Amino acid sequence: MKRDTRLVAAAVLLTLTLFGCSTGAQTMPTTDTATPSSATSAALAGEITVYNAQHEELTQAWADAFHAKTGVTVTLRNGSDSELANQLAQEGSGSPADVFLTENSPAMTSVEKAGLFANVDAATLERVPADYRPATGKWTGIAARSTVFAYNPSKISEADLPKSLLDLAEPSWKGRWAASPGGADFQAIVSALLQLKGRAETEKWLAGMKANFTAYQGNSTVMKAVNAGQIPGGVIYHYYWFIDQDGTKENSTNTKLHYFGNQDPGAFVSVSGGGVMSASRNPTAAQAFLSFITGQDGQDVLRTGTSFEYTVASGVAANPALPALDTLEAPTVDLSTLNSTEVVDLMTAAGLL
Numbered sequence: 081m082k083r084d085t086r087l088v089a090a091a092v093l094l095t096l097t098l099f100g101c102s103t104g105a106q107t108m109p110t111t112d113t114a115t116p117s118s119a120t121s122a123a124l125a126g127e128i129t130v131y132n133a134q135h136e137e138l139t140q141a142w143a144d145a146f147h148a149k150t151g152v153t154v155t156l157r158n159g160s161d162s163e164l165a166n167q168l169a170q171e172g173s174g175s176p177a178d179v180f181l182t183e184n185s186p187a188m189t190s191v192e193k194a195g196l197f198a199n200v201d202a203a204t205l206e207r208v209p210a211d212y213r214p215a216t217g218k219w220t221g222i223a224a225r226s227t228v229f230a231y232n233p234s235k236i237s238e239a240d241l242p243k244s245l246l247d248l249a250e251p252s253w254k255g256r257w258a259a260s261p262g263g264a265d266f267q268a269i270v271s272a273l274l275q276l277k278g279r280a281e282t283e284k285w286l287a288g289m290k291a292n293f294t295a296y297q298g299n300s301t302v303m304k305a306v307n308a309g310q311i312p313g314g315v316i317y318h319y320y321w322f323i324d325q326d327g328t329k330e331n332s333t334n335t336k337l338h339y340f341g342n343q344d345p346g347a348f349v350s351v352s353g354g355g356v357m358s359a360s361r362n363p364t365a366a367q368a369f370l371s372f373i374t375g376q377d378g379q380d381v382l383r384t385g386t387s388f389e390y391t392v393a394s395g396v397a398a399n400p401a402l403p404a405l406d407t408l409e410a411p412t413v414d415l416s417t418l419n420s421t422e423v424v425d426l427m428t429a430a431g432l433l
Contacts (some may be wrong), residue, residue: 094394127153128178128365131164134223134352138180138387145381152365161187161264162420169194173359175315178366181222181354181373184268186420187363188353192218198358204371208302212351212392214416221415222373223382224390226408227269227348229257229338230306230321231313232367245273245315245346249288258302258314264420265299265317265350270427271418272348276411279426286430295432300324304331313338317350322388322401341409349410351392 132139136158143154157177159167161380165187168175175196182188191197197218205217212221231241236256242248248257259266260276274282294311298300302314303321340346352372356366372378379396382389390405398405427433 094310098159119392124150124152124365124368126194126362127155128180128360128362128369129155129176130179130369131157131168131175131177132156133161133164133180133182135387135389137181138223138381138385138389141381141385142369142373142378145377146369149372150365150368151376152362152369154369161342165190168194168196168357172196175285175357175359176361177357179354179369180219180364181352183225183350183352184264184352185221185353185415186268186271186418186423187264188219188355189214189416189418190354190420192216192416196358197355198335198360198363198367200356201367201371204374205309206369207374207393208334209392211412212380212415214227214414216416219353220374221351221392222354222369222370222378223352223387224349224392224405225265225317225319226323226339226405226410227346227350227354228312228316228318229254229340229346230303230311230316230335231338232306232311232331232334234334235312238338241313242340242346244342245269246277246285246344248292251292254292255294257292258296258305258311258313259289260296260302260316261289261427262300263296263298266315267420267423267427268350268418269345269348271420271423272350272411272413273345274419274423274426275413275417276345279398279422283426283430286426286432290430290432300331307331307334309334315346318402319388322399323386326386326388326401339403339408343409343411345411347408347410349390349405349408351415352389353415421423 110182161182170192199217200220208220299316302316306314321332339386354370360366374393376394379391379394382391383399
């Protein structure tokens with residue numbers, strides 16, 4: 081998707097480059113049902129501005145539903161995780177943003193470290209299991225996506241699949257896998273690897289990656305290359321495959337997904353975050369919007385929609401097409417310490433960026 085050309089990323093906190101979801105500022109009316117935790121619908125009024133790095137279609141659905149429930153007008157300013165995090169850092173207390181939503185958690189951590197978030201309402205936090213939000217209470221998980229290895233069975237047998245993400249740095253995998261290193265999705269995976277295995281092991285793995293992998297721009301492009309038989313496999317997030325399978329299947333017909341499991345770094349589940357800005361001009365409505373997203377109706381948008389991301393709150397089950405989140409055997413990571421800046425430095429030093 082195209083970017084919002086009005087957003088000028090200031091290199092203040094993040095240096096990572098994203099090819100994720102994106103653009104345009106738009107004011108939207110909205111449709112659905114949820115009860116905000118910080119105020120009743122009758123008490124809500126006015127408008128809020130959401131800096132949105134999540135999928136535009138998903139956030140639009142949330143915004144439409146929230147407007148229909150409360151009457152609050154929601155204006156979306158779309159961009160990437162890094163663009164909008166840098167924008168918030170540059171704007172500081174003068175930012176027009178009331179809410180910040182991301183695809184991956186490192187950008188949330190950067191904004192939190194800059195002191196720009198208010199505390200999330202306790203009732204909202206209670207809906208989200210501790211594994212999907214930081215202990216600080218400054219932001220919360222709103223959705224999740226799993227790391228997977230997409231592969232072409234005509235190029236690689238199930239018996240020969242990597243047992244661990246770490247295997248991909250071995251010489252036997254030279255020329256046999258792909259990734260999109262410039263995207264925040266992959267950088268979040270490396271950030272988890274850094275936390276789980278430490279700097280020395282991560283540097284070693286990145287060196288092996290540099291020697292072995294083929295670079296593409298974007299997860300969907302990686303999947304297309306695997307599907308076309310250009311490369312045996314690639315590291316992506318799960319939902320790219322499920323979205324294509326739900327549609328024409330033209331970019332995934334010849335592929336399958338391999339889940340690493342076993343608490344491997346390759347089984348990392350990345351959490352999408354949401355937070356209320358401390359400088360919000362309408363904090364009651366901003367808190368109510370975040371409450372709505374994590375509530376039953378907001379999570380139902382995930383369950384029944386076509387984003388194929390995982391639900392993380394209010395006990396709402398995931399889209400039935402997905403393997404259950406609790407079966408993925410994901411490693412436990414501290415969301416508040418995932419470090420995008422150090423990851424970008426390490427990947428740059430390895431010649432990957």
